[in-house]
Amino acid sequence: MSRLEELRANLAQVEDRVLAAAEAAGRSREDLTVVVVTKTYPASDVDLLVELGVRDVGENRHPEAGDKLAQLQRPAPRMHFLGGVQTNKAGAIARYADVVHSVDRAKLARSLSRGAEAAGRELGVLVQVDVDGTDDGRSGAAPADVPVLAELVAELPGLRLDGVMTVAPLGAPARPAFDELVRLSHDLRRDHPDASVVSAGMSGDFEEAIAAGATHLRIGRSILGERPPLR
Numbered sequence: 281m282s283r284l285e286e287l288r289a290n291l292a293q294v295e296d297r298v299l300a301a302a303e304a305a306g307r308s309r310e311d312l313t314v315v316v317v318t319k320t321y322p323a324s325d326v327d328l329l330v331e332l333g334v335r336d337v338g339e340n341r342h343p344e345a346g347d348k349l350a351q352l353q354r355p356a357p358r359m360h361f362l363g364g365v366q367t368n369k370a371g372a373i374a375r376y377a378d379v380v381h382s383v384d385r386a387k388l389a390r391s392l393s394r395g396a397e398a399a400g401r402e403l404g405v406l407v408q409v410d411v412d413g414t415d416d417g418r419s420g421a422a423p424a425d426v427p428v429l430a431e432l433v434a435e436l437p438g439l440r441l442d443g444v445m446t447v448a449p450l451g452a453p454a455r456p457a458f459d460e461l462v463r464l465s466h467d468l469r470r471d472h473p474d475a476s477v478v479s480a481g482m483s484g485d486f487e488e489a490i491a492a493g494a495t496h497l498r499i500g501r502s503i504l505g506e507r508p509p510l511r
């Protein structure tokens with residue numbers, strides 16, 4: 281089977297699962313966006329995904345993400361940046377990302393704002409939340425810090441507050457974390473009605489994320505295949 285056919289089959293399988301989970305939750309497929317996470321896979325795979333109709337891809341590392349976009353033969357999909365961002369890389373990421381899902385501190389928001397302004401672009405921003413709120417070194421703002429950080433993002437030039445994101449805790453059930461994120465999203469939308477994105481769910485837990493109310497699913501391995509272990 282060619283890589284194109286393999287990706288087509290995997291996309292179709294994921295689509296079936298997304299549809300089934302949406303139906304079970306009484307939700308509409310149109311309210312869900314699948315971000316296909318292409319990290320570690322080559323630009324040629326992104327081109328094939330675009331050929332298959334994928335419009336949103338996710339990457340978690342700089343400069344891999346920008347390099348890959350520069351190598352594409354087909355029109356670029358929307359680029360979602362998902363990973364931790366060192367403040368000194370924010371300017372470069374602001375030049376090519378369309379949405380950054382991983383903003384968890386004021387300093388990073390300010391650096392992205394300066395970068396977006398310098399590039400004459402508007403960058404979508406999700407506030408990444410560490411919903412269990414423990415100081416365990418995981419990325420993400422504590423839930424109590426979300427309102428102030430979100431307000432800052434909404435006010436900074438060059439940034440558009442799109443919503444919230446989380447990664448489920450390792451070794452614990454995902455659903456309570458997703459439920460908590462959805463509660464935070466409801467609170468946020470009282471002051472920021474357009475910040476409706478709830479980014480949650482990966483290959484292992486996207487059905488639970490759909491049940492909880494996520495709008496954006498970040499799916500890598502189920503579509504591209506298992507990644508080699510990180511160096």
Ligand SMILES: *Cc1c(COP(=O)(O)O)cnc(C)c1O
Binds near residue numbers: 362481484
């Ligand atoms: C890699 C990654 C994903 C995708 O994970 P899979 O298990 O490959 O579906 C989603 N979100 C983030 C933040 C990631 O780094």
